[in-house]
Structures are given as structure tokens and as C-alpha cells.
Amino acid sequence: MLNDFLYIVWDCNPVMFSVGSVEIRYYGLAWALTLLLGERFFTAFARREGFGPQIVETGFMWIAFGAVVGARLGHCMFYDFSYYISHPIEIITGVRDGGMASHGSALGMLFGMWVTSRKYKMPYVWWLDRIMLPVAIGGAMVRIGNLINSEIVGSITDVPWGFKFLRLYPGVAVENVPVQHPSQLYEALCYIITFAILMWMYYKKDVARRRAGMMFGVGLVGIFLTRFFIEFLKVNQEAFEETMTLNMGQTLSIPFILLAAWVLWQGAKGRFRVGYPDKYSKAPAEDKKKR
Numbered sequence: 220m221l222n223d224f225l226y227i228v229w230d231c232n233p234v235m236f237s238v239g240s241v242e243i244r245y246y247g248l249a250w251a252l253t254l255l256l257g258e259r260f261f262t263a264f265a266r267r268e269g270f271g272p273q274i275v276e277t278g279f280m281w282i283a284f285g286a287v288v289g290a291r292l293g294h295c296m297f298y299d300f301s302y303y304i305s306h307p308i309e310i311i312t313g314v315r316d317g318g319m320a321s322h323g324s325a326l327g328m329l330f331g332m333w334v335t336s337r338k339y340k341m342p343y344v345w346w347l348d349r350i351m352l353p354v355a356i357g358g359a360m361v362r363i364g365n366l367i368n369s370e371i372v373g374s375i376t377d378v379p380w381g382f383k384f385l386r387l388y389p390g391v392a393v394e395n396v397p398v399q400h401p402s403q404l405y406e407a408l409c410y411i412i413t414f415a416i417l418m419w420m421y422y423k424k425d426v427a428r429r430r431a432g433m434m435f436g437v438g439l440v441g442i443f444l445t446r447f448f449i450e451f452l453k454v455n456q457e458a459f460e461e462t463m464t465l466n467m468g469q470t471l472s473i474p475f476i477l478l479a480a481w482v483l484w485q486g487a488k489g490r491f492r493v494g495y496p497d498k499y500s501k502a503p504a505e506d507k508k509k510r
Contacts, residue, residue, distance in 0.1 A: 225379035226398045230386060233368045249364035250319075253357030254283050260353045278335040278346065285327030293323010297467055298457050321358065321446075322471040328354070344435065344491045347482075348427045351438025355414035358442060359407040366403040373400025373452045400452045406445065413441025431493040432486030439479035443472040 234242045258279045265275045295303040295310050297320055303310050332346035365371045369386040381398035388396045417434055420426040426433050450469045460466040465473075485491060 229382045245367040246364035249360040257353040281331035285331030286324045289327020290319035290324035293320030294318040344431045348434040359410040362403045362407040373402035409445035431491040436483035443475040447472045
């Protein structure tokens, strides 16, 4: 049959290079680039909107800290709590073996933005709207890192763009390796589309100022609603998920989807406070008069 010849054999080495016993992996590079992009985006936002660099420096520190720590703790708590509660040191030492949860990262970033907004007496929604740009494109890069790691793979399929993840089947002949959905690419594509929409909203339509909260809501929909549906095409990450009607990724996505609906509703009605703190802002006079 034609489909027997239409698939991609995937056997990518996840290690970029090694320095002694230390391995530098593409997945780690994806996270590093995500954090770097976050800093660059917020520097651009501050320059465009007239904020001083101290806001970016503080915000980047807290958001980056929250993203990394939250992602690691989220994986340990949501996916393998019983193991890590018995081996707590591996929460730190086992990080290079993988295990980062996007839902935990989201919670960590929400905390980091809350700390920064409190420190500078800025509207929390200012951070929420703008964080979605680096989160969307960064999420796409992290999913590419998952693909290189041959992890978070999809279920068996006969689609012509399916992948044979050879590293998941060591010693098995290529012809006997099942073809599976490249679910990492599906998510990455959805995140890239979300990023493009958010870029249009911020730079073309200035939605972040005109309708605070809307970018945050759209970003949540683009990330967590698509994640919810793509999970139906994935292999469960942990054995305990086999007994669940909705797996852990879907269950954890539901609160974010509900939050997105509420934020979009409130944002469309103009319920969120927007403005610029006089101490840090050089916003145009006409913008300040609207506060």
C-alpha cells in the first residue's frame, strides 16, 4: 500500500555536544532561547511604551524564575508526585533528564508577573497581555525540543506525515516501528499561529491598550484549548492516566480555558484597568489623559 512508504524516520540525537560528562541538549537550548526572547520582547515593549529599563530587569528576573521553577515543580507534582516526594533531591538533580510541565510554568510566570506588578504598582493585566507573545513563540520552540527528544509523542496513525520514533524502540527493525502522530509539531504549529495573531493584535491593532485583557485571553485559547484537543492524539505520559477520562494535560488545561473565557468577556467590556504609572512612564500626554 502507498501509506506503507509515506512516513518520516526520526532518529535525532537530542545532545548538541558534550563537555566532559556534561551534555548540552537542544531541549535546554529551546528553554534558553525562550527566556532570551522574553527579555527581548519586554525590552521592546518598554521602549515602545516609554518605561524605564528597571521594570524589564525586575520583571525578567521574576518571570524567568517562575517559569523554570514552576515548570519543574509542576512536572514533579502533577505527573510523578509519589516518586519525587520520596526522592526530593531528584527534583533538582534529575532536571537534565527531562521533566518540565507547561502548566506549572504558566503558574510560575503568573506568580512572577504578580510580584513585579506589585513592586511597580502597575496593572497586572499589562504583564498578562504582553507575556503571551514570548510564551507563544517560546512554547513552539520547546515543543520542537520535545520532538528532538522523541518525547510527548502521538498515538499510532496511518497519516502520511506520521513519524517513526526509532529511539523509543531500541533494537527494533525500522519496518516494525509503528508510525505515530508528530503531536509536538501540531502544538508548535498552533502556537506559531497564536503568536502571529498576537503580533497583529499588539502592533497593528494596539489591542493591548484599547482592550486590556484581550491578548491574554486569546493567548490562553491558542495555547490551552489547542493543547486540550491535541491531547486526544497523544500517548499518555504516565501509566495512571490510562484510567482517566481526560488525561492530566487536559485536566490541567480546563482551568486556563475557563479563565480565557472570563478574561475575554471582561476584556471585551473594557472592565480591566489600564494606564501608566507616572513614576516609570513617559507615555504620550494624550494616553495619560485617558486614564
